[in-house]
Amino acid sequence: MQRLEFRAMGSQIVVLLDVEATPEAAVLLDAVPGWFAEWEQCLSRFRPASELAHLNRKAGQWVPVSPVLWDVLQHALAAARASAGLVTPALLDALEMAGYDRSFEYLLPAGASAPHPATIGSRRNPDDDWQAIELDPRTHSIRVPADMPLDLGGIAKGWAAQQALQRLAVHGPVLVNVGGDIAVSGPWRDGTRWPIGVMDPLAPEQQLDVLMVATGGVATSGREYRRWQLNGVWQHHILDPRTRQPAATDVLSATIIAPSACEAEMAAKVTLILGSGAGLDWLEERTALAGLLVLEDGTVVSSHRLPDYRWKG
C-alpha cells in the first residue's frame, strides 16, 4: 500500500494506492499535490487571484470559465437541486457576514468582535437563489447574479477527491481523503474493503466506529471544528439557507456513505441542517445512502442501512 499525505484546500489530504512500491508509483503520487494546487488556485474563495474570485468580481456579467470551474459548479448545482437548495453555492455573502471571511486557519476561535450586523440575513426559500445562476454550455460561460457571490466549499473538496480518484484508479485500487471527504475506487486487490474510521466529535482523538467501504464516497459534516465567535456568539460554518444563519440542529456530526464523495458531502450537510428526526427520515427515503449521526447529548444514531458497512469484529 502506497501512502501520500500533504495539505491543500485548507485540509489534510491522504492518498492510498494499493500497488507495489515501484518507481512508477512514486512518480505517479508525486504528481498529486500539483493537481490539488491547480484546483485550489481555480476554486478558492480566499485567494483574490483565483478564478472563482474573478467570477464573483464579475457578477452580473457573462464570464467564460475553465473546464475545472465549469465542472465543479455543475456538481454544486446538482447538489443544490438534490437538496432542494439546502446545499447551495449561493451562501457566500451570509458566510462572510457570519464572520467566515478568511481561510479557517486565520479565524480565531474566540475572535474579536467583527463589524458585522448581528442579524445575518432574512428568511427565504432556499430553492430560489441558486436557480438564478445562468450557464452557456456553448461557450462555458457563467453569469452569476450581481448580489450572489459563489462559494463552492465542500463540494469542491468532494469533486477534488473524485477527480484524483479517477486519475489514479487506472493504476490500482485507490482511496482519496480530502479533509474528511473520501472517494474510494474499489476494494483492495485481495478483495478487502477499505476500513475508514469515524472520528468522535466529542473526543477527536478517538474513533466511534470503523466503516468498511468498497466503492463510492464517505463524508462528514460537523459543527464542532470550524467554528468561531462573532460578537461573543459562537458561529459554525454549516449555514441553513432557509435562515441564512448557522444551522440550529441537534446533530453534532453526520457521516454519510453514498455513491460518490460529492453526494456524500451533500447528504451529510442536509442531514445536519435538518436535525436528527427529519434528517434520518430524509436518509431512509434514499436507498443509496447510509448514515451515522452524533447528537448533542452524545447519542449515536444510524440509518437502517448503516449496518451493511459497520465493521463486524
Add this chain to the structure above:
Amino acid sequence: MAQSTRRKGTNTNDVKHLLLAGAVAATIAGWGVWASQDAASDLTTTPSRDNVSAPAVEQPVSRRVVPNTTTRTLPTPVTVTGSSR
C-alpha cells in the same frame, strides 16, 4: 459571445443554448438518481429554534441507536472521516 447575443434578444434560436442552473443540475452525470427523486419540497419550510429535532426518549422507526463501541475492539483504519480538517 453569449452576452451580446442575449442582449440583442431578436432571435430566439440564439438564446436556446442558454440554461438556467436548474436545467443543468438535472442533467449532470452521476446525479441522475437525484433528478428523478423529489428533492423534498417540504425542506423549504423555514425552521426556527423551536422546531429543531431533539433527541427523543421514544425512538422513532428510522432511528437506530448504535451500541456503545467502547466494548468493541476496532481495527486500525487506513484513514478517518470527521469534520473537515
